Amino acid sequence: MRHARRRVVRRVTRLAAVGGLLLGGGMVAQAAMASETPAAPATTFSAAGTAGDKGAALAAKLGTARSAGNWVDAKGRPVVAVTDERAAAEVRQAGAQAKVVGHSMNELKSATGALRSAPRVTGTAWAVDYRTNRIVVSGDRTVSSGDWTKMTQVASRIGNFVTMERTGGRFTTRLNGAQPILSTGGRCSAGFNVTDGQREFILTAGHCGPTGSIWFADGQGTRQLGATVNSSFPGGDFSLVQYDTGKAGEGADVVAVGGGKGVRITGAADAAVGQRVFRSGSTSGLRDGQVTALDATVNYPEGTVTGLIQTNVCAEPGDSGGPMFSEGIALGITSGGNGDCTTGGTTFFQPVTKALAALNVRLITATPPAGAAPTPATEAGQSGMTPSAAQPGFSAPVTGVEGETLLARLTDPRNVGPGLLVIAGSVIALIATRYIRAEQDRKAYQRYYSATWG
Numbered sequence: 001m002r003h004a005r006r007r008v009v010r011r012v013t014r015l016a017a018v019g020g021l022l023l024g025g026g027m028v029a030q031a032a033m034a035s036e037t038p039a040a041p042a043t044t045f046s047a048a049g050t051a052g053d054k055g056a057a058l059a060a061k062l063g064t065a066r067s068a069g070n071w072v073d074a075k076g077r078p079v080v081a082v083t084d085e086r087a088a089a090e091v092r093q094a095g096a097q098a099k100v101v102g103h104s105m106n107e108l109k110s111a112t113g114a115l116r117s118a119p120r121v122t123g124t125a126w127a128v129d130y131r132t133n134r135i136v137v138s139g140d141r142t143v144s145s146g147d148w149t150k151m152t153q154v155a156s157r158i159g160n161f162v163t164m165e166r167t168g169g170r171f172t173t174r175l176n177g178a179q180p181i182l183s184t185g186g187r188c189s190a191g192f193n194v195t196d197g198q199r200e201f202i203l204t205a206g207h208c209g210p211t212g213s214i215w216f217a218d219g220q221g222t223r224q225l226g227a228t229v230n231s232s233f234p235g236g237d238f239s240l241v242q243y244d245t246g247k248a249g250e251g252a253d254v255v256a257v258g259g260g261k262g263v264r265i266t267g268a269a270d271a272a273v274g275q276r277v278f279r280s281g282s283t284s285g286l287r288d289g290q291v292t293a294l295d296a297t298v299n300y301p302e303g304t305v306t307g308l309i310q311t312n313v314c315a316e317p318g319d320s321g322g323p324m325f326s327e328g329i330a331l332g333i334t335s336g337g338n339g340d341c342t343t344g345g346t347t348f349f350q351p352v353t354k355a356l357a358a359l360n361v362r363l364i365t366a367t368p369p370a371g372a373a374p375t376p377a378t379e380a381g382q383s384g385m386t387p388s389a390a391q392p393g394f395s396a397p398v399t400g401v402e403g404e405t406l407l408a409r410l411t412d413p414r415n416v417g418p419g420l421l422v423i424a425g426s427v428i429a430l431i432a433t434r435y436i437r438a439e440q441d442r443k444a445y446q447r448y449y450s451a452t453w454g
Helices: 002-034 053-062 085-093 105-117 145-158 352-359 406-411 416-450
Strands: 067-072 078-082 097-100 124-129 134-139 162-166 180-183 186-189 192-195 200-204 214-216 224-232 238-243 254-258 261-264 276-281 285-300 303-311 323-326 329-337 347-351 395-397
Touching (some): 053 085, 067 105, 078 085, 105 124, 105 134, 105 145, 192 352, 200 352, 238 352, 254 285, 303 329, 329 352, 347 352
Parallel strands (some): 078 097, 134 162
Antiparallel strands (some): 067 078, 124 134, 124 285, 180 186, 180 214, 192 200, 200 238, 214 224, 224 238, 261 395, 276 285, 276 323, 285 303, 303 347
């Protein structure tokens, strides 16, 4: 009976090992196919198919000498600032609103260039307000009266369309989105998942950490995510954190918005003035507001960053690097600002499209649900709605950095490691059963012949 049970155990073990080899081989094959260079995203939108599409196209057609920016009004209609009535007639004939202003885009750009050429003053920022045809220079509470006087003198030499305003708080980077990522430098928020066709990364803020920074998903430093492999700050404010596994895992096309919920990202685009946007971060969660200006410059204590999106969305320390989006379209990465989510304030964002182009990567995106795809290529870029009616995007559960379990990693079809482990275990089991059987046969042989010796 004992020998019969042993034979049954050996047979069952061998069958399980063979099954493990087949399963492991299938997992490796599936992972290999999943890791092939992915096709282009099914729905990636450029600036020509997003908010302010018609206005941006008309402004480009008129040129920088006859236009001065564009925006989306409260009713969701594109508006173009023009310098003469002839240009206004062309805009109206094309079906958009026109506003005649006194200063062209060339004059506005020349003015911002003069401001950049002036001695740098930490705590100041400026941006072009297309709707009022002005450049607004802001100074936080850290700017001394002497420096403010010098900046005011620079502004007055440029022209009366450069206005000065004091603001509360301090202009700082929001180091400390949606999911928290931590390093020795502090806490930031993960932005969007991106790929270069072979590896996958977190796109986040550049000021969060220089190249070589190691990132973790927990405060104890036991769950290492990856390392920063490319970073721009100051100047720009974006960086790439490469996953240690090379893959982002399940839910790579989702950004967290709190409460275990997320929003699927279906494309990338440039923001438009007047557009309603949403920001998510690991400190303050999901917040919304409006784009108030573009091409903003901020003089942070660490350095100057240009080409930013200015909004009235609030943010707090730790929200840095978190995603800004609208209708499932990625727009920006949280850079910095002033104020908080109790009193409000101004927040600046690195445009996603510029970061993607500079880093030569693309978003990992989702295909919108059938029959319900966002249509940002409408006249206002808001799926035919007014800006105030815009929504974050399609909802989805969060299974990313914070919520990923060992089981999720082991069942991730894009991970080759689990398949190899299963194969290795099966091979060991087969070798072990073979060795055990040989050893048992040898001992039986010794027992049999030892009884006949002597």
